[in-house]
Amino acid sequence: MNVIQAIILAIIEGITEYLPISSTGHMIIGASFLGIAEHPFTKIFEVNIQFGAILAVIVLYWKRFFQSFDFYIKLLVAFIPAAIIGFVLNDFIDSILENVWVVAISLLLGGIILIFIDKYFEQRTHKTEPNLKDSFVIGLFQCIAMIPGVSRSASTIIGGMFMGLTRKAAAEMSFFLAVPTMFAASAYKLLKGYKSGDLTFDNEQLMLLGVGNLVAFIVAVVAIKFFIEFLQKYGFKVFGYYRIVLGIILLALLYSGVDLKIV
Template identity: 75%
Template sequence: MNFIEAIILAIIEGITEYLPISSTGHMIIGSSLMGISELDFTKVFEVNIQFGAILSVVVLYWKRFFQSFEFYKKLLAAFIPAAVIGFVLNDLIDQLLESVAVVAIMLVLGGIILVFIDKYFEKKATKEDITYVDAVKIGLFQCIAMIPGVSRSAATIIGGMFQGLSRKESAEFSFFLAVPTMFAASGYKLLKAFKAGTLTFSTNELQLLAIGNIVAFIIAMAAIKFFISYLQKYGFKVFGYYRIVVGLIILGLLAAGYDLRVI
């Protein structure tokens, strides 16, 4: 991996992590198109730069993260389902991450849902506070996003709206929930690599990780601000159409015989 490829992947991570279009799916597709998806360092890089994206939420919403102990208890309640299921199904999830076809299919299916989801919630009453039961249910929705291409952001935002939360409250809670979820998932994968003896970096790779986290942090901050504003005004439909188009293009390339993992 060179610096240009690292910056491209970091931009993809920063843009897509908090938008309902699947960051994992886009990074799998991006690394495949650049021909670096099979490199061990690429897989570690894609996990590591999530820390930059996590930090963007903490910086933007730092007051909320220090508001009360109740806030952390609700985040923990929402985090537990993914922690348990992710640990139990870790090997299966890793296998799914190798499949560009799974990503493409889930992009299309998720896109169809996003196209129609605004109309479903059009006349639903909304509330501004999250109960512990709401938090656990949103956490269960988050588990669906363990399938690459689903989008953790989309799953948790829709999960929040099903609990009666407004778009804004659902999106912000989704951002907050990303912090413990992504930190745990990334930390666990890095720990596995460390135990396997594959977590060793050259000076060049350390520089790539540093620039990747910086770029992901900056881009994610901009993406979050854009998304909250756009979502309140226009809803999910444009993201749904985008997902469908990208998913169909990938499926078309696969049907034409392209092996996107080795391009």
């Protein structure tokens, strides 16, 4: 991996992590196109630059993180389901993460759901803050995103709207929940990479990780601001159509014999 490839992947991460379009699906395309999908460091890099995306949420919403202790209780309650299921089913999750067909089909089906989601929740979304029950249910919805291609952002936002939160409140809760979830997943993967020897923290790797996190942070800040404004005005339909098109492209590539690798 060179610096240009690192910047491209970081831009993909920053744009797609908080939008309901699946960062996994886009990483498959990006890494395969760049020809670095099979390199061991690529997977570690993609996991690590999530820290830049996490920092974007903390910087944009720093006041919320100092608002009250209740805020952290809700995050903990929402985080628990994914923590338990992720730990218990870690090997299974890693195995399906290697299946590009799962990603393509998830993108397609998720896109269809997003097209109709606004109309379905039109009369049900009114709350601006989740309670503990809402937080737990949102955490359960997050577990669906362990299926590659589903999108953590999409599943948690839909979970929030299912519990009566407005689009904005559901999206912001999704952002907040990303902080402990992505931090735990990233730290675990980094530890595994270090133990396996794929992560050596040499000068080149440190430089690539530094550039990647910086770019991911900057792009994620812009993406989050854009998403909140766009979501309030236009809803989910555009993202739904986009997912369908991307899913069809992936399926077409697979049917044509293109060897796509999950990284």
